[in-house]
Every structure is written in structure tokens, then in C-alpha cells.
Amino acid sequence: MSRENAIEKIKEFERFGSRLGLERMSVLMERLGNPQKDLKYIHVAGTNGKGSVCRYLYEGLQGNGYKVGLFTSPFLQVFNERIEFDHQLISDEDLERCTGLVLEQVEEMMAKGLDSPTEFEVITAVAFVYFHLKKADFVILEVGLGGRGDSTNVIEKPLASVITSISYDHMDRLGNTLAEIASEKAGIIKEGVPVIMNVDRREAAKVLAKEAYEKNCVLHDVSKIKYAITEKSIEGYSLDTNIYGTDYAEVQISMAGKHQMQNVLTALVTLELLRKDSIIKVERSRLYAGLKKARQMGRFEVMKENPYVIIDGAHNEDGAAALKKTAEELLPDQKILFVTGMLGDKDTEKILDHFCQIADDFVVTEPDNSRKYPAVQLAEDLEKRGKHCVVLADSAEACRYALAHRENYGAVIFAGSLYLIGEIRGLLKDKL
Structure with a gap:
């Protein structure tokens, strides 16, 4: 076998x-x-x-x-x-x-x-x-x-x-x-x-x-x-x-x-x-x-510096709250590009309450999972909150876009689903 x-x-x-x-x-x-x-x-x-x-x-x-x-x-x-x-x-x-x-x-x-x-x-x-x-x-x-x-x-x-x-x-x-x-x-x-x-x-x-x-x-x-x-x-x-x-x-x-x-x-x-x-x-x-x-993959993991490229497995309300606090503490006054994709069975509203306090610019994508929350719907949720969104359902395309625009930001953060973070981590290893 x-x-x-x-x-x-x-x-x-x-x-x-x-x-x-x-x-x-x-x-x-x-x-x-x-x-x-x-x-x-x-x-x-x-x-x-x-x-x-x-x-x-x-x-x-x-x-x-x-x-x-x-x-x-x-x-x-x-x-x-x-x-x-x-x-x-x-x-x-x-x-x-x-x-x-x-x-x-x-x-x-x-x-x-x-x-x-x-x-x-x-x-x-x-x-x-x-x-x-x-x-x-x-x-x-x-x-x-x-x-x-x-x-x-x-x-x-x-x-x-x-x-x-x-x-x-x-x-x-x-x-x-x-x-x-x-x-x-x-x-x-x-x-x-x-x-x-x-x-x-x-x-x-x-x-x-x-x-x-x-x-x-x-x-x-x-x-x-x-x-x-x-x-x-x-x-x-x-x-x-x-x-x-x-x-x-x-x-x-x-x-x-x-x-x-x-x-x-x-x-x-x-x-x-x-x-x-x-x-x-x-x-x-x-x-x-x-x-x-001790290091845990996908836990506010810095993949690249100048500017920072960070992945975080925040996939529920408490995880999102912890990410918000960490970003406020360690990336104060930084303009952040936030890349997110979620599963449909999560409390997306409460998670977004915290994500929206981190950034104004979002790239919205989808994890490769049957339970994924549609990127178009997630973008609508964010736009209702006054956020600017680029919708790229394919996670590889979303990753490429974020890296191509990272020089305009103090940091790029990927978060929202562990499935997404796993995909992104592999892509970043190849590209950074």
C-alpha cells in the first residue's frame, strides 16, 4: 500500500x-x-x-x-x-x-x-x-x-x-x-x-x-x-x-x-x-x-517581511477577535490588505465584525471545500459594511493579486478558513 x-x-x-x-x-x-x-x-x-x-x-x-x-x-x-x-x-x-x-x-x-x-x-x-x-x-x-x-x-x-x-x-x-x-x-x-x-x-x-x-x-x-x-x-x-x-x-x-x-x-x-x-x-x-x-503553522505566521505577508487560521469569532487584537498591537497604523475566504457553516457576521476593524481593502476568495461560503456573497456582506472588495474566487488567483499589490500596504493578511490557509501557505512557499 x-x-x-x-x-x-x-x-x-x-x-x-x-x-x-x-x-x-x-x-x-x-x-x-x-x-x-x-x-x-x-x-x-x-x-x-x-x-x-x-x-x-x-x-x-x-x-x-x-x-x-x-x-x-x-x-x-x-x-x-x-x-x-x-x-x-x-x-x-x-x-x-x-x-x-x-x-x-x-x-x-x-x-x-x-x-x-x-x-x-x-x-x-x-x-x-x-x-x-x-x-x-x-x-x-x-x-x-x-x-x-x-x-x-x-x-x-x-x-x-x-x-x-x-x-x-x-x-x-x-x-x-x-x-x-x-x-x-x-x-x-x-x-x-x-x-x-x-x-x-x-x-x-x-x-x-x-x-x-x-x-x-x-x-x-x-x-x-x-x-x-x-x-x-x-x-x-x-x-x-x-x-x-x-x-x-x-x-x-x-x-x-x-x-x-x-x-x-x-x-x-x-x-x-x-x-x-x-x-x-x-x-x-x-x-x-x-x-x-515552538511554532504553530498558520498562527499569525509571518511568511515574508517588508512588507509583511501573514497567514492566520482565524476561522471563528474568538480566533478573529485574537487576530484583530494582535494586528492592532503589532501593526499599529498600518494600511492592511486582507484576503479572506470562509466556510458557510461559520458565523460569518461575527467573524467579519472583527476582520472589518483590521482593514478597509479586501480580496475575497473561496477555500477548496464543499462547505465554502460563496465569494460573491461574502463580498456583498463586506461592501454593506463600507469595505472595498476585489472578488477572485480562485484562491491561487487571489494570492497572486495580493502579492502583486503588496507594495501598496504595510501588511497583507490571509485569514478566514483553515482550509484556505493551507492552500495559501503552499502557494506562498512557491512564490516568496
């Missing part, structure tokens, strides 16, 4: 949709010998920020000599990005091998008339098999959707349950209120496992606190930890803080935006708790080097 064939076979499971619930996953893992039971996890859920928190945890542990697996979603450019170990994406050969092992059991399940796993469940199983084969010391496991019924929640007892934020997204499956969404995220909380949360919405935080209490978990609220920003620029930030009596001075990160302070604090609290419990050993200089090395 080639890499392409493995990915195609996995994609065939798209037809089963996205169905939350652990029954299918439990059966599949049992048939595979439950490789997930031999691994140590930090389980990370949340609406926004979880990808960055995972990256800080991954690099912090790697920096201290541990062999660490990282499972995240979605990917931006290549499928292999979903599964990473020891600073390497899963190789094509390992992807083929592990996919073959998983699909063999899936076929037997279906032959017996059992429910087929979903696409994401198959991918999660491939990751578990791979990390088990690699004998990972730790696995940073990012929830795909929600928490309670997400396929990653088949694990029994992580070292820590981390919840980064709660806001409105995927409401068709997670609920229409923050309390309902929080209840789904709280599903990753396990009996007696420390809970680290960084949730500023009181309605959601109360749900998490109640679940932690009922499961006899010690709850650590990162939002209560004070810190001071000592340096900030588009290249990154530096902060001082004290976590449960341990001073962390001049912690430098390479991801921009004040929201990244919350993300790195969440990771630091998690690592400090593991250190205090003697689960990990931490050498300060190596931890700092790891945190500074």
Missing part, C-alpha cells in the same frame, strides 16, 4: 460523516490489542488555543530529552502533519504500515456487521498504533471535536486534562450555549486526574469546575495566574511569571499575540504540575529553549 493509497482508503470513511461516541472506537482499539493503554497522555481540549498549547507542551518535553508523540488536527498542507514524533512527521512508510494494520481490523468489523468507524476514528487509531510502535514516553493528544464523544477520549487516565478555552463553534454538534459546549469539553475530565483550564467565560468555567469536583480532580485555573510581558514584537514575546512558587523569568516565545501568553502559561502550569509530581524532570534552560522553538 502506497502513502497515497493509504490516505485514499482513509478518506473513503468520510461517507460515514462525523459521529460522536466511543462505541466504535472502543471496539476497534480492542481488536488492535488496545495499544493506547500503554502510553502516557496529556489530553488537550478547547475551542481555540489547543493547537498552540499542544505545541508548547511537545517542545517543552522534547527539549528535556523525552520522546514525545503529537496528535493534532486538522492538517494545513500534508496529511502527515496530523501525527508527529520526535520532531518528525510520520513517515510515508509508517503511515502505510499503521494504516494497513488498522484497516485490516476495520474490514473484519464491517464483515461482522458492526458499525464502521468514522474517518477521524481511523486516523486516531493509526496514531495510537504508531506511538505505541515508537514507544513514546509521552503523547500530547489534541481533541478533534468536543471531548466527551471524541475518538481521543477512548484513553482511560491521562496525566492531565487541559481545557484551553470555550467559545461558540461547531454548535450543530456541541450545543447552542456555552454551558452545553463546556459540558462536551468537560467529557475529557477523568476521575482524580488534574484539570488545567484557562477559560475566561464564567458560564463555561462553572460547568468545568462542577465536573472536576464531581470527579475528585484538583482544578488549576490558569486565568488566575499573574504575569508581566517584558518584550513584544512580531517575532515573539517574553514574559515573567510565578507558578505555584516557582519563578519563570524571561520566558521567550516565537508565536505572536497576547493570546499566546495564555497558551504558554497553560502549558507551563501543566509542565510544572508534572514536575512537582516527579513525573518529569525539567532543566530550566532546556525547557526555555523548547518553548522558544
